Amino acid sequence: MAAKETPLTDRPAKKTRTFEDVLAQIERRIVEDGLTVGARLPAERQLAEQLGVGRSSVREAMRVLETLGVVSSQVGRGPDAGAILTSRPDTALTDLLRLHLGLASLELREVIDTRLMIERWAADRAAAARADTSGLAAALAAMGTAGSAEEFVEHDTAFHCALADASGNRLIAAIMRSLRDSMRRYAVEAVERLGDTSLLQADHRRILAAVDAGDPGAASRAVTDHLAHAYPSLFPAADG
Amino acid sequence: MAAKETPLTDRPAKKTRTFEDVLAQIERRIVEDGLTVGARLPAERQLAEQLGVGRSSVREAMRVLETLGVVSSQVGRGPDAGAILTSRPDTALTDLLRLHLGLASLELREVIDTRLMIERWAADRAAAARADTSGLAAALAAMGTAGSAEEFVEHDTAFHCALADASGNRLIAAIMRSLRDSMRRYAVEAVERLGDTSLLQADHRRILAAVDAGDPGAASRAVTDHLAHAYPSLFPAADG
DNA sequence: TCGTCCGGTATGGTCTGACCATACTGTGGT
DNA sequence: ACCACAGTATGGTCAGACCATACCGGACGA
Numbered sequence: 001m002a003a004k005e006t007p008l009t010d011r012p013a014k015k016t017r018t019f020e021d022v023l024a025q026i027e028r029r030i031v032e033d034g035l036t037v038g039a040r041l042p043a044e045r046q047l048a049e050q051l052g053v054g055r056s057s058v059r060e061a062m063r064v065l066e067t068l069g070v071v072s073s074q075v076g077r078g079p080d081a082g083a084i085l086t087s088r089p090d091t092a093l094t095d096l097l098r099l100h101l102g103l104a105s106l107e108l109r110e111v112i113d114t115r116l117m118i119e120r121w122a123a124d125r126a127a128a129a130r131a132d133t134s135g136l137a138a139a140l141a142a143m144g145t146a147g148s149a150e151e152f153v154e155h156d157t158a159f160h161c162a163l164a165d166a167s168g169n170r171l172i173a174a175i176m177r178s179l180r181d182s183m184r185r186y187a188v189e190a191v192e193r194l195g196d197t198s199l200l201q202a203d204h205r206r207i208l209a210a211v212d213a214g215d216p217g218a219a220s221r222a223v224t225d226h227l228a229h230a231y232p233s234l235f236p237a238a239d240g
Numbered sequence: 241m242a243a244k245e246t247p248l249t250d251r252p253a254k255k256t257r258t259f260e261d262v263l264a265q266i267e268r269r270i271v272e273d274g275l276t277v278g279a280r281l282p283a284e285r286q287l288a289e290q291l292g293v294g295r296s297s298v299r300e301a302m303r304v305l306e307t308l309g310v311v312s313s314q315v316g317r318g319p320d321a322g323a324i325l326t327s328r329p330d331t332a333l334t335d336l337l338r339l340h341l342g343l344a345s346l347e348l349r350e351v352i353d354t355r356l357m358i359e360r361w362a363a364d365r366a367a368a369a370r371a372d373t374s375g376l377a378a379a380l381a382a383m384g385t386a387g388s389a390e391e392f393v394e395h396d397t398a399f400h401c402a403l404a405d406a407s408g409n410r411l412i413a414a415i416m417r418s419l420r421d422s423m424r425r426y427a428v429e430a431v432e433r434l435g436d437t438s439l440l441q442a443d444h445r446r447i448l449a450a451v452d453a454g455d456p457g458a459a460s461r462a463v464t465d466h467l468a469h470a471y472p473s474l475f476p477a478a479d480g
Numbered sequence: 481t482c483g484t485c486c487g488g489t490a491t492g493g494t495c496t497g498a499c500c501a502t503a504c505t506g507t508g509g510t
Numbered sequence: 511a512c513c514a515c516a517g518t519a520t521g522g523t524c525a526g527a528c529c530a531t532a533c534c535g536g537a538c539g540a
Contacts, residue, residue: 077533
């Protein structure tokens with residue numbers, strides 16, 4: 001027997017941690033078995049036994065997959081328990097932005113400014129392209145029936161994401177989605193502070209109308225006004 | 241019957257997993273202690289004891305932080321061992337965006353449009369605020385002495401990041417930095433395709449001059465022209 | 481027959497303690 | 511000065527245990 005039977009490539013040592021190996025095995029399994037969203041991975045103990053590793057290694061791999069937005073773990077028993085394949089590729093980006101928001105201790109002003117930049121751009125583009133606005137209309141309708149601030153914000157988020165989608169730029173849409181998810185808390189606070197959502201809903205209708213009319217300038221102005229209404233403290237008391 | 245020996249602080253709310261708690265504690269610590277890149281977190285065993293949790297929970301938190309690109313673990317002993325803060329989440333953001341760029345099969349058009357949106361905004365803001373431009377000037381000077389496309393792109397990136405920094409919005413600066421890092425390859429290609437960098441350098445001078453002059457409109461126009469020069473194929477052959 | 485209750489059980493979540501491989505640290509000998 | 515070697519702190523991994531949760535299914539009563 002020659003030496004220590006190095007792998008095909010004579011790499012002297014490839015320090016792969018066990019959980020990385022598990023990670024690869026799971027990914028391979030997902031691909032080979034054609035698992036799709038909603039599918040359930042084997043239980044941690046099962047996987048550990050099948051792969052010949054400790055459960056802790058499997059768990060660390062799960063944490064990574066969870067962080068990457070690939071799976072979601074549920075305790076208990078039954079079809080909904082265990083590691084379920086999720087379809088949230090943006091989750092990771094969201095988490096990262098949230099982390100960023102926290103670590104860099106950004107001010108609300110910076111976040112809102114960023115939103116303003118993105119949404120004005122998106123509204124402008126969507127209007128210029130006379131994009132399909134069915135998604136916007138649907139979210140707008142749902143907003144009208146919202147019973148709580150949380151529910152309202154949910155549809156509000158859907159509206160703004162739909163606007164970003166309508167811009168036709170997927171990268172910007174992804175950033176928008178992450179940003180909205182990260183600042184959901186602030187949005188709820190803003191809605192609760194206002195108490196009444198009729199003004200916000202009117203803003204949304206105005207945005208939708210401007211996009212439908214193919215008027216970029218009006219669309220981005222409507223977006224600006226909307227954010228000013230939602231976060232009045234950040235805007236220099238525009239004239240009445 | 242006094243329930244089942246509730247923990248000292250009988251808190252029924254326990255929906256967050258322990259490792260998430262650890263995650264928050266570590267993040268808090270990083271922020272409060274002002275830890276920067278290269279700093280070393282306490283050892284896993286130490287953290288576990290300090291936080292009153294098991295080492296496995298600490299490890300799961302570490303896996304998440306590692307996945308997010310916040311820390312990097314090294315075995316052994318000494319100053320380089322343990323969990324080291326690798327980079328502020330900026331580069332993790334970069335990785336994710338790169339992942340997005342790859343997985344979502346984004347078109348260059350979408351990426352450049354995003355840059356255009358961000359840089360026009362940043363230039364406008366920097367000019368309006370008559371921001372400090374020493375960083376821009378330094379990068380500009382360095383560009384003049386670049387000997388290769390790679391080197392030029394490096395200073396070019398520094399220039400554009402400095403512009404984003406000058407806007408005063410850290411979130412946008414972070415996004416800009418990530419975007420630039422992610423598309424470095426395209427930038428090098430663009431420079432090599434042009435062959436000559438004098439036009440690009442002139443663009444940069446024009447941007448700097450506009451910001452110094454406090455002319456937002458001229459600044460964002462200069463940025464637009466610059467990107468049009470670098471990626472002519474994406475712009476509808478503007479008049480001569 | 482229907483509904484309720486209750487124990488069985490599978491699952492993720494967590495802790496403990498142990499052992500290994502690694503790589504620096506310090507000490508002592510040359 | 512230099513080198514060799516034991517000491518030790520660190521992450522990596524495993525095994526086993528216990529908990530809380532939530533579903534499953536049979537027993538029991540109305």
